[in-house]
Amino acid sequence: MKHPKAWIGAGAAAVAAAGAVATMGAASAGHDSEQPITGDALAQASAAALDHTGGGTVTGTEVGDEEGYYEVEVTLDDGTQVDVHLDKDFAVLSDESDGAGDTEESGG
Numbered sequence: 001m002k003h004p005k006a007w008i009g010a011g012a013a014a015v016a017a018a019g020a021v022a023t024m025g026a027a028s029a030g031h032d033s034e035q036p037i038t039g040d041a042l043a044q045a046s047a048a049a050l051d052h053t054g055g056g057t058v059t060g061t062e063v064g065d066e067e068g069y070y071e072v073e074v075t076l077d078d079g080t081q082v083d084v085h086l087d088k089d090f091a092v093l094s095d096e097s098d099g100a101g102d103t104e105e106s107g108g
Contacts, residue, residue, distance in 0.1 A: 034064075035063045036061045037062070037070055037072070041070070045061060045070045045072050045090055046058045046072060047090075048072075049074050049086070049092075050074060052084050052092045052095065053074045053076060053084065056074040056075055056076040056077065056082070057074065057075050058072055059073050059075045059081070060073035061073070067085040067093065067094060067096075068085030068086050068087055068094070069087050070086040070087075070088075071083055071084070072084045072086065080098060081097070081098045082095050082096070082097045083095060083096045083097075
């Protein structure tokens, strides 16, 4: 080897790049761990969210959301997306819209 420092530098760069890729993979893997609502709970959560928003289409669901037990994403006819947060009994806790802003609803 004529230039051992060059080889060491290249090896260090490769290790750093691999570490960055592994970190990005772990971060995206955490996002993929969201569990959708299934079964009867899906039907109940969807009905509660659609009743709350006055219609629309359910475009996503999640169990164990940070704002509630369930989260149902509803896309309204005008394209606005509303995330409806529900408790275990499917009562609305709050909602977040990508449109006019956030609103809070009491559960009960």
